[in-house]
Amino acid sequence: MKKIGFILLLATLTSVRGLAQEIKWVSLEEALELQKKTPKKIMMDVYTSWCGPCKMLDKNTFHNADVADYVNKNYYAVKFNAEGNDEVSYKGKTYSNPGYKPELANRRNSAHELTRYFQVSAYPTIIFMDEKGDLIAPIRGYQQPNQLELYLKLFKNDDHKDMDSQEKFNDYYKAFKPEFKS
Template structure:
């Protein structure tokens, strides 16, 4: 009987997000369609299968409850393989990976045309896109929940539009008070 209660409790906690929160990931095409009905910014995680920091970002940052809750409330979240073979329609153009080699699916492969379009040269890169589908900023590298929080909130509130110089960004950064743990 104790074992059954423990298993039931474990199932309830897991499904309720007691251990890890889930971000509601959609495809880039789905996010662009959703924006037409309910405008929200897009946060696109551009990753590769072979990238260690990409896996750390998934495990340490995107599983954080505060990050997941904030992203789910304020963004359409997209996972995009920067070296994958998916075809994507964006800005009246089809982007693909014509040099994709299936034999290299879990190793370095050729860059997807969309990754090149967004000038991604390192993985992971989190691409922020506004409500009209325009690029805001590609944020390179692994970020902790607290480091990502700054950008999530700055872009959500459009504070970046008032920052014109490195000095202004530095002042914004210094004044920012993180609320996320981790």
């Protein structure tokens, strides 16, 4: 009987560990408020509803247990629809999407003013911000878990501050040893 109980416990633990972990997404305004109490950097997923690589990023990368765990511990995570209709307050200004058309909600639509402010020109783009909500860098395109890991750790540890040339980034990239499982 003890063997059966142990096997059931082991099976339960294995299946729980195998479940996709979820990133705790908040709005940009919530992230900026949270920074006031507990400073952390912000990772903002700028996506659209029609973008295939955006959906792949969500499914394959943001649902990766290592990515979700690292992001939840070290960042405030924001999902932002680059062509959505939300009003967003950032740095004392309110941004909206005056060209938004509801009938195009699941197709290409007008770019949100905040999307333009951050000069996002491709989807997905992951925007990293520092503990004060200031832009560090936008990372364009689909990122696999180990590719995103490089940027998550680079910005979290402020290693980017020592990189004043492409050569220094290339050296960092070559020396980086990914630990996330794909």
